Amino acid sequence: MKLFEPPRDSFSAPFQPRASDIDANGHVNNVVYLGWAQDLAIAHWEAWATEEQRAPWSWVARRHEIDYRRELLLGETAVGYTWVGELKGPRFERYVRIDGPDGEMCAQSRTDWVLIDIAAKKPARVLPWMIERFTPKG
Numbered sequence: 001m002k003l004f005e006p007p008r009d010s011f012s013a014p015f016q017p018r019a020s021d022i023d024a025n026g027h028v029n030n031v032v033y034l035g036w037a038q039d040l041a042i043a044h045w046e047a048w049a050t051e052e053q054r055a056p057w058s059w060v061a062r063r064h065e066i067d068y069r070r071e072l073l074l075g076e077t078a079v080g081y082t083w084v085g086e087l088k089g090p091r092f093e094r095y096v097r098i099d100g101p102d103g104e105m106c107a108q109s110r111t112d113w114v115l116i117d118i119a120a121k122k123p124a125r126v127l128p129w130m131i132e133r134f135t136p137k138g
Helices: 030-048 128-134
Strands: 011-015 057-068 078-088 091-099 105-117
Touching: 011 030, 030 057, 030 078, 030 091, 030 105, 030 128, 078 105, 078 128
Parallel strands: none
Antiparallel strands: 011 078, 057 105, 078 091, 091 105
């Protein structure tokens, strides 16, 4: 994958590795980055949509792609950025970039998320308000 550049209005949050996140190589384990990507996507959904708006819907990951570039060590603080990309029916591409304290990219991912109508238990088209709210403006 090419290097992703977060849009100016992307959602962001800090991450601090715990001792249990560190693998035998002395840095954050690759699986932890995937967990952080999911945590960031959920935090973005919860921050930008009300509880009432979210209630009928759920999201499931259909596919993940992830690249690792720089190790993150215990004691360092990372910043994760997320934004959505192309809409395809019930799917949104979601991008995540996690940068180390030096601003260098540690990991980045692209995930296809599928919107689920909880009551019907099946995929649903992404609604106009979701597109408006979550599509980056710049």
